Amino acid sequence: MRFATILGAVGFATAVLVGGMTGAAQADALERITKEKILRVAVPQDFPPFGSVGTDLKPVGYDIDAAALIAKELGAKVELVPVSSSNRIPYLTTGKVDLVISSLGKNAEREKVIDFSVAYAPFYNGVFGPEASAVEKVEDLNGKTVGVTRGSVEDIELSKIVTDKVTVRRYEDNNGTISAFLSGQVELVATGNVVAAAIFERNPPRLPILKFLIKNSPCFVGLNKDEGPLLEKVNGILTKAKADGSLSAIAKKWLGTPLPKDL
Amino acid sequence: MAYRFDFASLLDYTPVLVNGVATTVGLTLVGAVLGVGIGIGGAAARSSANAPLRVAVGAYVELIRNTPFLVQLFFIFFGLPSLGVRLPEWQAALLAMVINLGAYATEIIRAGIDATPKGQIEAGASLGMSGPQIFRYIILGPAMGKIWPALTSQIIIVMLGSSVCSQIAVEELSFAANFIQSRNFRPFEVYFVATALYLALAVGLRWLLARLGDRLFARAARA
Numbered sequence: 229m230r231f232a233t234i235l236g237a238v239g240f241a242t243a244v245l246v247g248g249m250t251g252a253a254q255a256d257a258l259e260r261i262t263k264e265k266i267l268r269v270a271v272p273q274d275f276p277p278f279g280s281v282g283t284d285l286k287p288v289g290y291d292i293d294a295a296a297l298i299a300k301e302l303g304a305k306v307e308l309v310p311v312s313s314s315n316r317i318p319y320l321t322t323g324k325v326d327l328v329i330s331s332l333g334k335n336a337e338r339e340k341v342i343d344f345s346v347a348y349a350p351f352y353n354g355v356f357g358p359e360a361s362a363v364e365k366v367e368d369l370n371g372k373t374v375g376v377t378r379g380s381v382e383d384i385e386l387s388k389i390v391t392d393k394v395t396v397r398r399y400e401d402n403n404g405t406i407s408a409f410l411s412g413q414v415e416l417v418a419t420g421n422v423v424a425a426a427i428f429e430r431n432p433p434r435l436p437i438l439k440f441l442i443k444n445s446p447c448f449v450g451l452n453k454d455e456g457p458l459l460e461k462v463n464g465i466l467t468k469a470k471a472d473g474s475l476s477a478i479a480k481k482w483l484g485t486p487l488p489k490d491l
Numbered sequence: 492m493a494y495r496f497d498f499a500s501l502l503d504y505t506p507v508l509v510n511g512v513a514t515t516v517g518l519t520l521v522g523a524v525l526g527v528g529i530g531i532g533g534a535a536a537r538s539s540a541n542a543p544l545r546v547a548v549g550a551y552v553e554l555i556r557n558t559p560f561l562v563q564l565f566f567i568f569f570g571l572p573s574l575g576v577r578l579p580e581w582q583a584a585l586l587a588m589v590i591n592l593g594a595y596a597t598e599i600i601r602a603g604i605d606a607t608p609k610g611q612i613e614a615g616a617s618l619g620m621s622g623p624q625i626f627r628y629i630i631l632g633p634a635m636g637k638i639w640p641a642l643t644s645q646i647i648i649v650m651l652g653s654s655v656c657s658q659i660a661v662e663e664l665s666f667a668a669n670f671i672q673s674r675n676f677r678p679f680e681v682y683f684v685a686t687a688l689y690l691a692l693a694v695g696l697r698w699l700l701a702r703l704g705d706r707l708f709a710r711a712a713r714a
Contacts, residue, residue, distance in 0.1 A: 375660075379673030397580070397660040398670065404658065407565075411572035413580070413659075 257326050258458040265304045269295040270325040273310035277425050277482040278331040290482040291329040294348055301465040320450055328450035343453050345462045347446035347491050353382040356424050356436035357416035363439040369394045375414035377405045382418040385442045428484030446491055498680050504671045511667030512688060519650040522588035530596025537601050555594035561655050563587050568659045584656040592649045599641050603634030636708030643700040647693050664688060
């Protein structure tokens, strides 16, 4: 009796899973979106300025605005699905969402499983400083102080390219680095553009303006494999948004600086 | 899955460690001299007849002894620039250590001063010595000799507390350890060596200060 029940339960579960997966692969995603007029997008909920929860518990951020822009161009209503870094790709591959717009970076392992659109958001490490600091490349740093968070990607990359004449001050965490920059204890900071945006948000007396890039790893929209029509449409929308300035407006709002030209 | 120890990988970073030890020792020695100086002055002020002076020094001592060193350090390094006073990190670290040691040393030395037998002060007065002369020749020597072990401990505490200065990017021993660990990802080896170095420094400093106390105050303490 016991064994038959277990067997029945396993059989039932398998049928549900297979049925569910087949269901997800049935229609072309773009067709379905255009017919139902609903675009389901996975967005981050704990990574400002890309996605966080406002005081009214509604998701806000760069990725949410980008999702709204794409949905509008597709003539659909956007349905935001909050995800985390670990489950955003599974949500896409199991058909729970149509697009992943969650500060997703492109790498070879992910390329095997999903497709990427063109870049829609900048995500880079660079050296930032106030307008008055005349720095355009790493050689201009000679004789200046640069703050950086110890052990971070910027720390390791910067240490590779600076000479002895540059004073590098390593703080234990991002807060120390930010405090050092705002209080003027260091002239420039090497950090990610997200941290620079966080500094900008506080409307500080010293503005972190990008001087030069250290490493560039922009964000892409994630789509399921074999969704050619949808991929083409999304790329078209993003390219148009870059050309007519609407994407740059989103970048200015959430990151404090307009889109880099070579995104 | 056993962790494979690799102490040899630390050898590449010997200059960083040496620089860290040198910075710690430098900060401690200069900080100790200045801090004890402030302690003597503060203790004299708290024992004086001048009420406003007593209260002012008392306020300083209570403020420093009842707040964390890290907060004092951050205030000096990150907070003062808002008031226009921007100190480079080693000056901020030294200032914080001196202010901190000064407050604790004031109380320790004041205990020694209070323990001076009244008869000796009266003897000095009867010989026509002025207040400052009595303080310098009769009170200070024996007081320091009595409290020297306690003061030594406080100096060691300040030396170990200098590790907090790594938070404002002063490149002392703790900073060196954190830096090396963030490059070679071997926390056990790195922090083991850092702990051993701090232990050696503390034992060495204690021995040094004991010998110094013997030379300066042994005769006076027996008085």
